[in-house]
Amino acid sequence: MIIAISVAAPLAFALGVRLVPQRASRRVARLVLAFVAALLPFAAAGSVDGLSLVFATLVSALGLLATLFSAGILADDWTNGYAIWSSKPVYFILLGAFWSAMLLVVLAANFAVLWLGISLTTLATAFLVGYSGEPAALEAAWKYLVLCSVGIAFALLGIVLLAHTSIADGLAPTAALSWTAIEGHGLRGSTVLARLAIALMIVGFGTKAGLAPMHAWLPDAHSKAPAPISALLSGVLVSCALYAIMRALGVASALGVGSFASSLLAWFGAFSIVVAGVLMLTQTDIKRLLAYSTVEHAGIVAIALGFGGPLGWFAALFHLVAHAFAKSSAFFCAGIVQRERGATEIRRLHGLWNASVSGRILLGSLAALSGTPPFGLFVSELLVIAAGVAAHKWAPLAVGVVGFALAFAAIARAAIEIAAGAAPGRSAHIHARSARPYARLAAVTATVALSCALVLAVLPWSAFGTVLQATAARIGGGP
């Protein structure tokens, strides 16, 4: 029951806020209810396993930050766009639906409900991606709809095959899609069917995670969505899709095709890192660069899972959490900077270091995303490399390291170009409204996200790190 309440809360609160009569009261109610919605999943801690809890924490934290940021940066300049869904009430309802759908994914107990959650995220976010109603945003939304729908159709096909295999192996139909039941039962049916099922699930959910070569929708959708939605898409939706892959990987071991799934994932990961690294070098738009960086980081998580073992799983979970905060901060700041400068082209963002606090936070976020110390992603990337060495998977590791270098070079080049030069005069700030309290709230939100990415550098030694280590050891087969 508490799980159902936790899942429904963000959407119910978003709808409930509409009943508050005054605009100012509505803003306050929205923020208070977002805090409540973010805390509710912790009440379900006893009913779900460690992996679900880690992801529920991530979804809640970033759902809250995105709501705060939306209330801040978007408070003053809501403009009705070209499309019928381009309005403030619809935006917050879709944001609540998106948050609820992601909670459904990570708190589900079987693949059918997990798939439903992933499908619902498409329903909510397609309109958020095309929120502005401008042609480029509609194009991004269309690509997102078509490619992700094909992906989740293949994932469903894989789930159906998994159900067939489970039932044929003697599992009761009611438990045929539960990962706990399948892992506990230790099925040994047809290897061909099991491989096909797991491959379809990895390809299907991998499409939603933006793994190359199924990534074509991601740079468009993440760069054209409003900044808080880009942050949620990159930081959490991709993580939710990777969570689905983690569940498939756990089941693959029980089906006796664990090494096949690990190899497939390691190569998908390596390919994604190197493809993203190459394409990042050609980017001229900051939001598009960040979007391709998401493909790279999804690849890093996939390759860590492919390396396997407790170290690989811990590295994957750690990287995923650190990336979610760093990327959210980067997209939040890109949104503020876009508002200040009226542009996202890198060549038009020069002098950001001297221009504003949000510019400096953006540069800090870029440093975090490039894997520079002292940020958490530096530690997690080292752990990924260590996991590859421990697993003796040299070929995907080598390809991945080349990709790391390319991505680092691309981000470093963009960061230098953005930081250098003189800041434009005050008159060039097209939408400078930094004095307003809600705009300050947006900047504070971005700072909090970046601070989390920084603090996460000590995560392996923290209480949360202990939860991650225990989860990784349980799933990855360690002590």
Place this chain on the structure above:
Amino acid sequence: MIDAILLLAGAVLLLSTRTTQMLVGYVVLAITVAVFVEPAALSSPLSLALFAVSALLKVAVAPVGILAFVRANPKAGDLRPSLAAPVRLLLVVVFALVAHGAAVSALGDVALQSVTIYIVLCGVGTLIVHRNLLSHVIGLLVLGTGVTLAGALLAPTLPESVELGATFDALVATFIGLALVRAFFAHNAVLDVDALRSLRG
């Protein structure tokens, strides 16, 4: 008999040049699969309710929505295939042969395996062959129908899960697809996928 109907309906999807022709092929395919899936869906009130919603979306709401759009905007009636008719015919033959050869021996005597693979291939083919965005909505619906058929064949004891998948597949394709088509047409006055090429690199 059911094999032949589905084979022909799939061929119509790829060979059509007008949206209305393609809709006829799609509706025949959707009704045939619904008739095949219906007995399993009767096993519980939830699966029956979900079946009713998905059938309504696939057989009535989506086709009527597309037809109404084409009537209001005659230019949307041209499917704008990117391949010539003989090549599309060859593609139909190739899909049929691939589906026949790809049947998984491990599935044993599960009926209609090849036809299910053929429908899935036709769904993907529809997305690739035609440039009209409405044909992409139909392609997504066909793909969902193929997956529903696979679910009914491979997991007949899980009708709720199968119908849940069918319903949300149809919901996503119908509502988001048609809403985006409408918004896109308001801007461009064409529904050619080639017009969606501004975001590259």
